[in-house]
Amino acid sequence: MAVSPVRQHHMVLPAIGPESMECVREIVRVLLRMWRKSELEFVTELGVTELLTNVLKHTPGDCELLVREMPDGILVGVTDFEDALPTVKDPDGDAEGGRGLFLLSCLADELQSQPLLYGKQVWFRIGQAAGREEGQ
Numbered sequence: 001m002a003v004s005p006v007r008q009h010h011m012v013l014p015a016i017g018p019e020s021m022e023c024v025r026e027i028v029r030v031l032l033r034m035w036r037k038s039e040l041e042f043v044t045e046l047g048v049t050e051l052l053t054n055v056l057k058h059t060p061g062d063c064e065l066l067v068r069e070m071p072d073g074i075l076v077g078v079t080d081f082e083d084a085l086p087t088v089k090d091p092d093g094d095a096e097g098g099r100g101l102f103l104l105s106c107l108a109d110e111l112q113s114q115p116l117l118y119g120k121q122v123w124f125r126i127g128q129a130a131g132r133e134e135g136q
Helices: 018-032 038-058 100-107 130-133
Strands: 007-012 061-068 072-079 110-116 117-129
Touching: 007 072, 018 061, 038 061, 038 072, 038 100, 038 117, 072 130, 110 130, 117 130
Parallel strands: none
Antiparallel strands: 007 061, 061 072, 072 117, 110 117
């Protein structure tokens, strides 16, 4: 039985800024199209944007992005070098922010964070069925 190689893309993003977001989303779109998983573009881009925006807001801005093809979908992880783990909260109706991780937790099949020796990784997994339900 032949085992398929894992297709993944790893990017080091030193001092990521708002001007980098569209370029990173375009790279993610291209990867999903190459891997024939374009139905997952909407949720994946939303998730990448949310995780990178959190890095931008809450860390010095250095991070790493991993996009990995899974047999049934995509796994995306963002590693940064701050220890504080994010929390997913029900958004307050009057709050101006704080909805991103909550929304991502509703759209992704799984959303997790884990401490590392230096920093943390926040990741989400999206199955192909989720992309079809979104009409993508």
